[in-house]
Amino acid sequence: MPHTVLPPHKAVKSHRATGRITLSDVARAAGVSPSTVSRALRGERAVDPVLIERVQSVSSKLGYVPDPAARALASQRSNHVAILIPLLSNTLFVDLLDAAQNTLRAAGYQTLMGVTHYDASEEEQLLREQLLHRPAGLLVTGLDHNPATRKLMESSQVPCVHLMDLPGIAAAEQPYCVGFQQTEAGSALTRYLLSTGRKRIAFAAAQLDPRVMQRLNGWRSALKAAGVYEPTLEFLNPAPSSLALGGVMFEQIMQQRPSVDAIFFCNDDLAQGALMAALRMGIAVPSQVAIAGFNDLTGSDQMLPTLTTVRTPRARIGEAAAHMLLTLMRGEVPPSAQIDLGFEILQRQSA
Amino acid sequence: MPHTVLPPHKAVKSHRATGRITLSDVARAAGVSPSTVSRALRGERAVDPVLIERVQSVSSKLGYVPDPAARALASQRSNHVAILIPLLSNTLFVDLLDAAQNTLRAAGYQTLMGVTHYDASEEEQLLREQLLHRPAGLLVTGLDHNPATRKLMESSQVPCVHLMDLPGIAAAEQPYCVGFQQTEAGSALTRYLLSTGRKRIAFAAAQLDPRVMQRLNGWRSALKAAGVYEPTLEFLNPAPSSLALGGVMFEQIMQQRPSVDAIFFCNDDLAQGALMAALRMGIAVPSQVAIAGFNDLTGSDQMLPTLTTVRTPRARIGEAAAHMLLTLMRGEVPPSAQIDLGFEILQRQSA
DNA sequence: CTGAAAGCGCTTACAG
């Protein structure tokens, strides 16, 4: 067997060598110090352009990839971005996650996902766990968090962008956030229903998260403004939102309040379920009762009749929030702390 | 102002101190060496029970939490588990992710998610990125990967469990996997349709991933066994699966092959779209044509008629795979390398 | 069973 001779710097190996190509390997090959390689690779200014070039070429020639753990330990900052969403069973949040994740990954960040199940203390616990990884940034759903969570976010000093919600006009704090005016969307859809001649418009909701409650408020104020507000037309169910529940709620509403001439469901899955129930029950939509949803989820355009709803820009929210976070993580200040991406009423057949 | 005296060990601080409570802090307070604290906390055997007790109590008293980055750097193994799924827009995979993630988190692992978009080279790239984080384990969808990906998985030495698919009986390699027999499920559903008297059963599919093709094979063999196989009744569309596409395919099939008496859609979203299209077109289901789906996705039980489909145990797959991975990460050998979680035909109204 | 020491692979004051 031939006696293979290892290259000099490979021959000397500690008992814990990992075989990985390290910063020092690059430094040695490029004839500079490790510090310089580190600076050159991270694009830190104050490095001779000639050296930058040399280091980069040597680095890619050797196939060097920085070790995230070592980097995190030394710099006290990882390439993780933590994202907190309420549920994975609502496509709304999955769309948010998908978009944010794509954008962040393209910039070299790994997404750490946390599912809170709408539970404030679970959110706190998740955040605590994620913070251990020293994330470079934070994406959280909504503006409502318990005091402990808020304190964690603050004391961690990690840049943070809120998703979906926008603070009220008079809000004292001005957190970074990307979303749209939920309240305004709620009243806009209600005004649309009013404009089609409907007078007895019910609001049917499940889950009852803060954003749903804002839509409820929008519905209320629009009806009040029109002088047709009727408190007993609020149907609020804290159970998780689903097609099946939408069907059940629709049946109940039609039974209890047969004179209702329109129903605003707080989410499309409920409205889709209602549409299917109407079909089963032989109730004509929209002639007997109009049905409207919210979010324009998958399948809403395939219903019979097609579902009138509000298109919400969740993919764009995820993307814009990720971009804003990227800006913050670079240490720059975003042009504006709040981004309102708006909404659009999709007038289809059901209302 | 009173001159506050810091406790001795806090007074001596390096210029890069982070304020974090470290292993050494615990060691000092417990009167043992850092090595012992490390061993005691990780439950490594060969530590005096008395010391373990003392270390644990001191540790929790001080609120010590190990630093994942330092741990990963020193041990060459992080508490991350990487998971690779094709899409986030198919609830099937989200269910898988959700279940796996919950199980892993309960065991102290952080999930690193990668979305491959059914692209082999994107999968390879994602795996490469994830491997940088030295994951303790790997969860990947399916058994089909390009050679480079396979090699990465192997040379990384990271324990790996495959989701959804099970290897053929004659497979040489016996990878760890949790899933069910896709082919068998395809033929079982087909046999069910045959048993209801259907003779001209079409197979309609989109996306055409490996599992869809296995169901196709199941459909083929069942029809061949019954002597009614008809190749022109295969409708394969590589586009992404969706309700809208299901509607379009249904229209096409009914137009091109009006004599078809049943359609097996490879996924429920397609079947749901077909059901809505049938409603629009006034085609009676199941009397004129039976419709069956696959996976029992959200809403299938709310359709009109309700959708006959195959219930697939994706949440249980995610959970069982996570448990198997946990076993492997402990260095133990799972009782069996393959787990078949089966499937169930849900006979509802549409077929 | 326990501890001192080295090492994991980077970043970052500090000095020049």
Next chain:
DNA sequence: CTGAAAGCGCTTACAG
């Protein structure tokens, strides 16, 4: 602009 040195907070041979 560059480098030597220390340090991030752990784990793990090695020796006892």
